Every structure is written in structure tokens, then in C-alpha cells.
Amino acid sequence: MEKKPIYLDYAATSPLDPSVLDRMLGYLTAEGHFGNAGSRSHWFGWQAEEAVEEARGQVATAIGADPREIFFTSGATESNNLAIKGAAQMYAPRGKHLITVSTEHKAVLDVFRYLETQGYSVTYLVPDAEGLIRVDQIAEVLRPETRLVSVMLVNNEIGVVQPIADIGRLCREKGVLLHVDAAQALGKVPLSVEALQADLLSLSAHKIYGPKGIGALYVRRKPRVRLTPQMHGGGQERGLRSGTLPVHQIVGFGQACQLAVERQPQESLRLQSLKERLWKGMQSLEAVYLNGTQQAQKSVPNILNASFAYVEGESLMMALKGIAVSSGSACTSSSLEPSYVLTALGKPAEVAHSSIRFSLGYYTTESEIDEVNKQLIESVNRLREMSPLWELYQNGVDLKTIQWKP
Amino acid sequence: MAYSDKVLQYNENPKHVGSLDSNHPHVGNGLVGAPACGDVMKLQIQVNPESKVIETAKFKTYGCGSAIASSALLTEWVIGKTLDEAKEIKNRAIAQALALPPVKLHCSILAEDAIRSAIADYTAKAALREGLAQEASQPGKP
Numbered sequence: 001m002e003k004k005p006i007y008l009d010y011a012a013t014s015p016l017d018p019s020v021l022d023r024m025l026g027y028l029t030a031e032g033h034f035g036n037a038g039s040r041s042h043w044f045g046w047q048a049e050e051a052v053e054e055a056r057g058q059v060a061t062a063i064g065a066d067p068r069e070i071f072f073t074s075g076a077t078e079s080n081n082l083a084i085k086g087a088a089q090m091y092a093p094r095g096k097h098l099i100t101v102s103t104e105h106k107a108v109l110d111v112f113r114y115l116e117t118q119g120y121s122v123t124y125l126v127p128d129a130e131g132l133i134r135v136d137q138i139a140e141v142l143r144p145e146t147r148l149v150s151v152m153l154v155n156n157e158i159g160v161v162q163p164i165a166d167i168g169r170l171c172r173e174k175g176v177l178l179h180v181d182a183a184q185a186l187g188k189v190p191l192s193v194e195a196l197q198a199d200l201l202s203l204s205a206h207k208i209y210g211p212k213g214i215g216a217l218y219v220r221r222k223p224r225v226r227l228t229p230q231m232h233g234g235g236q237e238r239g240l241r242s243g244t245l246p247v248h249q250i251v252g253f254g255q256a257c258q259l260a261v262e263r264q265p266q267e268s269l270r271l272q273s274l275k276e277r278l279w280k281g282m283q284s285l286e287a288v289y290l291n292g293t294q295q296a297q298k299s300v301p302n303i304l305n306a307s308f309a310y311v312e313g314e315s316l317m318m319a320l321k322g323i324a325v326s327s328g329s330a331c332t333s334s335s336l337e338p339s340y341v342l343t344a345l346g347k348p349a350e351v352a353h354s355s356i357r358f359s360l361g362y363y364t365t366e367s368e369i370d371e372v373n374k375q376l377i378e379s380v381n382r383l384r385e386m387s388p389l390w391e392l393y394q395n396g397v398d399l400k401t402i403q404w405k406p
Numbered sequence: 407m408a409y410s411d412k413v414l415q416y417n418e419n420p421k422h423v424g425s426l427d428s429n430h431p432h433v434g435n436g437l438v439g440a441p442a443c444g445d446v447m448k449l450q451i452q453v454n455p456e457s458k459v460i461e462t463a464k465f466k467t468y469g470c471g472s473a474i475a476s477s478a479l480l481t482e483w484v485i486g487k488t489l490d491e492a493k494e495i496k497n498r499a500i501a502q503a504l505a506l507p508p509v510k511l512h513c514s515i516l517a518e519d520a521i522r523s524a525i526a527d528y529t530a531k532a533a534l535r536e537g538l539a540q541e542a543s544q545p546g547k548p
Contacts, residue, residue, distance in 0.1 A: 314470035353444035388437065
């Protein structure tokens with residue numbers, strides 16, 4: 001059997017933890033608890049409901065919330081949609097100005113774009129060259145009609161951690177809601193909705209060794225946050241999100257949350273040290289640049305985004321046959337646009353085209369990191385030998401002085 | 407995105423990677439694309455001035471797997487062809503040979519641009535040389 005590539009794309013998704021699968025399997029077949037959690041009148045329903053509520057508690061504990069503040073959705077994308085549209089629509093009579101950041105995930109940005117077509121006004125803040133937003137940037141653009149600010153805690157491409165607690169304090173002061181997309185944060189950094197002063201928080205299961213297709217939205221009770229539902233139907237989840245609850249997904253999610261919280265302190269240290277090993281291992285290469293701050297506390301331990309100058313990202317990924325990573329190159333996107341996150345940081349297109357995101361996870365080992373570095377160095381050197389840009393650079397030519405013929 | 411075997415092959419074992427002496431009178435230099443676009447191809451051809459046959463060619467490419475494969479394949483194809491024959495190579499042929507998906511067609515177009523750019527450069531150089539030679543052979547000139 002052909003050897004599987006080394007997986008370093010954990011920010012894209014993760015495999016199920018075996019204990020998660022184990023939990024889930026008990027809720028599917030006739031031998032298990034397959035009932036509809038909404039069937040209040042019989043044993044099958046009660047068993048399912050009990051399992052759901054236990055999982056709800058696990059999710060709540062993971063973020064320091066009350067179980068009544070947790071609403072299950074099909075994933076962080078849906079949670080983002082529900083939070084942003086739900087809040088914007090609910091509070092529209094009091095104002096239709098919204099604030100977010102240009103480096104948010106598409107599941108946030110696209111929602112804001114949609115709201116703009118519906119008559120909302122949106123300000124997209126631009127982060128600094130390291131990827132960070134400052135609180136005063138938000139303060140500057142707040143208006144009496146501003147109702148919601150949405151800032152992700154951890155960026156999926158570059159791993160920067162935004163100063164959410166400070167932002168939360170400002171929003172609380174100004175009576176504006178704060179939504180935080182925490183999909184990449186859970187299990188990587190300690191999470192507390194109180195410390196963050198978040199009103200709404202999106203969570204994803206498949207980033208923490210849980211199943212794809214399930215997530216949650218935290219909705220603050222004190223002070224009360226109200227949302228306009230986006231999924232209408234049987235009134236599940238207190239009327240906020242209709243649809244039969246996928247019990248097997250939910251118990252899996254709950255178990256994954258529990259594991260994430262248990263493992264986070266140690267895992268963060270282990271991943272940080274692996275990340276440093278990975279970065280050190282690349283140092284024998286010239287012209288390698290990090291994208292996004294690497295300052296402690298401002299960078300998540302499992303994501304490293306680096307650009308290998310004079311080599312294009314997709315060709316590098318192809319050359320790294322034994323490794324699974326992702327790139328900010330235009331060639332890897334169906335829209336043929338380079339990474340909008342790197343572009344927002346002010347990086348020139350070539351930097352985006354040469355970028356690779358390495359995201360580590362629970363099953364990543366030191367020997368895998370060493371193998372990655374070995375293949376990386378080999379591949380970058382080989383592609384540089386084939387690169388006209390590397391040749392020009394070696395000959396001391398400033399690429400900016402060339403008249404390109406695109 | 408699954409790559410075709412041909413694209414993989416040309417990425418793993420490209421032939422004719424390298425450089426020729428760009429100042430050589432019989433070398434045509436083509437450089438197309440732009441770093442900002444994520445695609446740059448350098449193609450150099452050494453032409454026999456009598457037969458106009460491309461005797462040797464070298465390429466270097468900064469770009470995705472499909473761009474590298476397109477330029478590698480093109481470079482293989484032009485060796486042994488006359489300038490006129492090389493000018494006839496169509497991007498469609500490259501795309502077909504590599505089974506490029508629609509989103510990667512522009513890579514084959516860039517490769518076509520590269521050979522044309524190299525041929526144009528060679529032709530201009532040759533014309534300049536001829537012009538100078540003619541001038542020098544005219545009576546009364548220093």
C-alpha cells in the first residue's frame with residue numbers, strides 16, 4: 001500500500017479522535033440511541049435528548065458558558081451566518097452599521113457582503129502588516145448606528161490572535177455587540193466568553209477532531225442577546241435554529257470539546273515546540289519569510305505561514321509529494337486570486353503566490369517535522385534551480401526594475 | 407484538483423531546464439508573464455542562422471505545476487523545428503497533450519507567448535546583425 005502523505009493541514013480539517021467516533025456510533029443504529037431528541041413522549045426521544053444536553057454542557061464548559069447559551073448548528077459557517085445576519089436583522093431598527101475585518105474567513109466576509117446588498121453599511125478594517133487589529137481602529141469607526149462588530153479570535157491562514165478581550169471591553173462600553181469566530185481557536189488557546197466579553201461566538205467541531213457538519217453558536221444571556229432565526233421550521237433550539245438535531249454529531253462534538261479542553265495546555269506547548277522545530281529547519285534556505293506575527297500570545301501554536309521567494313506555491317505543493325499543506329497562491333484558488341488575507345496585510349502578490357501554510361495537529365510528530373523540512377529544502381532548491389526569478393536574484397537584478405510582459 | 411500524469415511527469419523530470427548565453431548572436435531570449443501574476447516563463451532558443459532550425463532550447467519557469475509542464479513540453483517540441491514551424495505551435499495543442507483543466511488553460515497560452523517572444527527576439531537580433539553587416543559592406547563607409 002502506498003504510504004500516505006504527512007498531514008500538515010490541520011487548519012483545514014482534522015481526523016476524528018477514536019473516542020469521538022466511539023461515542024458517535026452509539027447513536028445511529030437500532031442497537032443504539034437513534035431517537036429524535038425532540039420526541040418528548042417516549043424513551044427513544046428521552047435518551048437522545050439526554051445525550052444532547054450532556055454534549056451541550058461539554059461545549060459550554062469548553063468556553064466558560066451556560067449550556068442554555070449554546071445552540072447547535074451545521075458548523076461554524078452556519079454559526080457565523082446566524083450570528084451576523086441574526087443580530088443585524090434583529091437590531092436593524094436601532095442602526096444598520098456593522099464593522100468587521102478584511103482578513104475574516106469567507107464565511108464571515110461573504111455574509112457581510114450579502115448584508116450590504118440588503119441596505120446595511122459595513123466598515124472593513126485593515127490589519128497591520130503583522131495581521132493584527134488595534135482597538136483604536138474600531139473606536140475610530142464606531143458610530144451611534146453601529147450594532148455589531150465581528151472579529152475572529154484566530155486567523156485560519158496566518159494564525160494571528162486578535163486582542164479580543166480589549167475589543168470586547170470597548171464594545172461593552174459602547175453598547176455594541178461583539179461576535180467572535182472562534183473556529184480556529186478552540187483547543188489551541190484558552191477560551192472564556194467572559195474574558196473575551198463576547199456576545200456571540202462561533203465554534204466548529206471538525207477542527208478539533210470532531211465530525212464535519214456540526215458546530216455551535218454561543219449567544220449571551222446576560223446581557224441578553226437576541227437574534228432573528230435563519231432556519232425556520234419545527235422550532236428546535238428554542239426556536240433559534242430549526243431542524244432535527246443530529247444527535248450522533250452533537251455527542252461527537254461534545255466529546256471533542258472535552259478532549260480539546262483537557263489537552264489544550266499540553267498540546268499548545270508541544271505544538272509550539274514542533275512549530276519552532278519546523279521554522280528552524282527551514283533556516284538553511286535563503287529568502288524565506290514568515291507571514292503574520294509570531295509574537296507569543298499573538299500567534300497560535302499550530303499554524304506557520306511562510307513564503308519561499310522565487311518559487312510558486314502550487315508547484316511547491318506538487319513537489320512536496322509526501323506532504324499535505326495549503327498555499328495562498330492564486331494558482332490554488334478557483335478564482336485565480338492570490339490569498340486575500342496576505343493581500344490585506346499589504347504583501348505583494350509574489351509573496352502570496354509563494355506562500356505555504358503548515359498547520360500542525362495532535363498526530364504530528366518530530367520525525368514528521370524533520371521529514372517535512374528535508375523534503376521542503378530539497379524541493380525549494382530544485383524549484384529555484386528552475387526559476388527565472390531566482391536566477392535574476394542570484395545575478396543581483398532587482399526584479400522591480402524589469403519590464404514584465406504579463 | 408487531480409493532476410494529469412503528464413503534468414506530474416513534466417514537473418518531476420523536466421528536460422531542458424537551464425540557460426543559454428543570452429548575449430550569443432544566435433540565441434533568442436523570451437521572458438513572459440509577471441511575478442505579480444504568479445507565472446513567469448523564460449525560454450531561450452539557439453538557432454542555426456542558415457537553416458533557421460532551433461538546435462537547442464532551455465527554459466526556466468516560476469509558476470504552478472501546469473505552467474512548468476506547459477513550458478517544459480513546449481521546449482521539448484521546439485527543438486529540431488524551424489522558426490516558422492515553432493511559431494505554428496498552438497496553446498490548444500499543449501493544453502490537450504497535458505490534459506489541462508479549463509482553469510489552467512492560461513498556462514498553455516503563456517507557453518505559446520514564450521516561444522513567440524523568443525523567436526521575436528532572435529529575429530530582431532538577426533535583423534540588427536544583417537543591417538549592421540550591410541552597412542559595413544557599403545563602399546565609402548568607415
